[in-house]
Amino acid sequence: MKIAHISDIHLDSQRNPNCISDIEILIQRLFNKGYDHLVMTGDIVDVANYDDLYLLRDVLARNGVLNWERVTIIPGNHDIFGKYEFSSNGVSATAMRALQSTGFNFAKRLHEFCDIFRETITDEPEITMYFPFVKVLDGGRNGVAILSFSSVLEWSVRRNPVGSRGYIHAEQRHAVMQKEVLDVVNGRFTIAVFHHAYQIFEPKNAADAAFIWSMELIERESFLKTMKKLNVKLALHGHYHKAETYKIDGMEFMNSGSVRSAKSKINSITIYDDDSYSQEFIKL
Ligand SMILES: [Fe+2]
Numbered sequence: 260m261k262i263a264h265i266s267d268i269h270l271d272s273q274r275n276p277n278c279i280s281d282i283e284i285l286i287q288r289l290f291n292k293g294y295d296h297l298v299m300t301g302d303i304v305d306v307a308n309y310d311d312l313y314l315l316r317d318v319l320a321r322n323g324v325l326n327w328e329r330v331t332i333i334p335g336n337h338d339i340f341g342k343y344e345f346s347s348n349g350v351s352a353t354a355m356r357a358l359q360s361t362g363f364n365f366a367k368r369l370h371e372f373c374d375i376f377r378e379t380i381t382d383e384p385e386i387t388m389y390f391p392f393v394k395v396l397d398g399g400r401n402g403v404a405i406l407s408f409s410s411v412l413e414w415s416v417r418r419n420p421v422g423s424r425g426y427i428h429a430e431q432r433h434a435v436m437q438k439e440v441l442d443v444v445n446g447r448f449t450i451a452v453f454h455h456a457y458q459i460f461e462p463k464n465a466a467d468a469a470f471i472w473s474m475e476l477i478e479r480e481s482f483l484k485t486m487k488k489l490n491v492k493l494a495l496h497g498h499y500h501k502a503e504t505y506k507i508d509g510m511e512f513m514n515s516g517s518v519r520s521a522k523s524k525i526n527s528i529t530i531y532d533d534d535s536y537s538q539e540f541i542k543l
Pocket residue numbers: 302335336337423454497498499
């Protein structure tokens with residue numbers, strides 16, 4: 260079974276009118292080359308413009324892959340808050356987006372994101388549960404389970420002033436430990452997907468430290484414990500635009516880096532019938 264993992268596409272058709280056709284070419288190419296499943300780990304759009312999410316939905320639909328067996332999509336911070344902009348118009352636009360994405364509106368935005376791509380979550384006509392969600396695909400020895408989390412942390416002045424810190428809420432960690440989910444993942448090749456990076460870098464100076472703080476996944480040790488209890492084999496994410504793999508406590512993490520067109524390398528994962536796997540970053 261072959262999985263193509265891409266992330267941080269940052270669609271913005273107003274500033275880059277070719278971005279939708281660029282990503283469509285990549286999507287067509289990867290399915291033509293025999294990939295079974297495409298995982299997109301957030302920051303699908305750059306400035307939380309949902310018109311571009313609908314355009315991506317159209318791309319998936321007209322290529323016959325708008326369904327849960329072919330595609331998994333989760334949001335990143337840019338899909339909810341956009342980006343922090345420093346220009347005079349940008350600062351107020353950023354502040355406005357942040358304020359409009361707190362409390363009830365935060366949940367509403369996350370739900371709207373899921374509703375746009377609902378066929379990639381479930382066959383049901385309406386979604387009642389958003390995160391975490393789990394699906395089982397053909398592959399490996401007994402099937403491949405994909406556990407999808409939202410790692411977008413609500414905006415706040417103190418904890419998340421630029422909107423780019425992450426958190427796997429305790430509710431999500433609790434939900435995946437329920438018997439129904441444990442029964443689904445038990446014995447299967449299990450992959451966790453989320454947006455924020457687990458690995459943090461050693462700061463070289465104060466500016467570095469501030470940047471790392473603004474990007475980090477908070478309480479990540481608790482999340483790691485949950486993943487280990489679930490025997491997660493691979494954790495796929497994005498956020499830092501850096502393609503890399505690394506191990507934490509024996510668990511393998513993969514960041515596809517930012518993939519915007521067929522010119523970029525994708526994270527290509529092959530899972531074999533005996534549950535072994537291989538990975539490479541390749542251009543299609
Ligand atoms: Fe991000």
